[in-house]
Amino acid sequence: xxxxPRLRNLALTAHVTSxxxxxxxxxxxxxxxxxxxxxxxxxxxxxAYLAMELTAWFVIVPLALASLVTGxxxxxxxxxxxxxxxxxxxxxVVTIFATIVLLMQTQPISYMAGVAAETTLSxxxxxxxxxxxxxxxxxxxxxLLVPAxxxxxxxxxxxxxxxxxxxxxxxxxGDTAHVEGEPATNA
Amino acid sequence: xxxxxxxxxxxxxxxxxxTPRWVKVFGIIAILLVLLFVVSLLAGGSHGPGRxxxxxxxxxxxxxxxxxxxxxxxx
Numbered sequence: 001x002x003x004x005p006r007l008r009n010l011a012l013t014a015h016v017t018s019x020x021x022x023x024x025x026x027x028x029x030x031x032x033x034x035x036x037x038x039x040x041x042x043x044x045x046x047x048a049y050l051a052m053e054l055t056a057w058f059v060i061v062p063l064a065l066a067s068l069v070t071g072x073x074x075x076x077x078x079x080x081x082x083x084x085x086x087x088x089x090x091x092x093v094v095t096i097f098a099t100i101v102l103l104m105q106t107q108p109i110s111y112m113a114g115v116a117a118e119t120t121l122s123x124x125x126x127x128x129x130x131x132x133x134x135x136x137x138x139x140x141x142x143x144l145l146v147p148a149x150x151x152x153x154x155x156x157x158x159x160x161x162x163x164x165x166x167x168x169x170x171x172x173x174g175d176t177a178h179v180e181g182e183p184a185t186n187a
Numbered sequence: 188x189x190x191x192x193x194x195x196x197x198x199x200x201x202x203x204x205x206t207p208r209w210v211k212v213f214g215i216i217a218i219l220l221v222l223l224f225v226v227s228l229l230a231g232g233s234h235g236p237g238r239x240x241x242x243x244x245x246x247x248x249x250x251x252x253x254x255x256x257x258x259x260x261x262x
Contacts, residue, residue, distance in 0.1 A: 086210045157207035 003077040011077060015070035019151075022063040023144045029055050030137035036112075037130045040123070046116045052133070053113035056106055064099045071095060084162030087154050091147045098143050105136050 003011060029052060036048035071091065075082040083089055108129055115126065158166065 086207060090210070090213055155207065155209050157210055158204070163204070 002079060008074075008078060011070060011073050015067065015074050018063050018066035018070055019144075019147065022060065022067050023141065023148065025055060025059045025063055026137055026140045026144060029060060030134065030141060033130070033134040033137050036116075037127075037134055042120045045121050049113045049116035049121075053109055056102075056109045060102060061106065064095075064102050068095050068099055081162065081165070083159055084165055085154075086157040086159060087150045089159060091150050094143060094146050098140060101136070102140070105133075108133065 032048045032052045032055065036045050036052065039045050039048065072082070074080070075088050075092070080088055082092065112126065112129060112133065115121065119125075
């Protein structure tokens with residue numbers, strides 16, 4: 001079912017907002033993670049890990065899920081489709097991967113926040129776990145760049161399924177001389 | 188007439204369009220990362236979220252060696 005232009009713009013707005021918001025939230029999370037790892041101020045360290053847990057659960061996770069859902073709505077509700085173009089397919093795979101890793105990371109994030117709330121962490125305590133949080137946040141930022149770049153550049157390339165769908169559309173229109181162009185850009 | 192080179196229509200009509208290079212590059216990078224992950228698992232390291240937390244219990248926290256909140260040193 002193809003959305004009306006008004007609905008399409010609404011869905012697009014929701015998708016862009018949640019996706020870019022996800023990226024920004026992870027950038028903020030990274031700053032907190034670096035602070036938690038490097039700061040010598042015990043209060044600052046505690047505050048950083050407590051803020052990381054709140055940010056993760058109430059900002060990053062909702063935005064990630066919203067980005068995934070709105071992306072699905074965008075693709076299924078327009079002629080782009082979900083499996084017709086490689087850039088859409090790769091975006092979907094990367095977004096699902098990033099969401100899974102994020103959900104897996106909520107456990108160590110909550111654990112660190114719990115420890116920080118109960119004790120005063122020295123610079124040597126749980127160092128590996130703290131470095132891991134920084135590494136995952138940094139890696140997450142890099143991974144989230146991929147869907148952003150694909151959305152803007154929309155590199156060409158139809159999947160086999162997409163080509164078959166296009167041929168069916170051409171045949172059904174009865175005009176083999178006219179070749180269907182790419183759908184109207186919606187992002 | 189706009190030719191969409193995705194469709195295979197046009198010169199070389201008989202041969203289907205090849206997978207774009209950027210998709211192949213992305214696929215290779217993804218496979219390498221997966222292999223790296225598998226190798227790190229086989230090398231004995233765990234990459235699960237539980238490797239930095241007390242095993243099987245994320246709700247109760249074992250405080251690290253250091254001072255508690257009220258400044259009392261742990262034995």
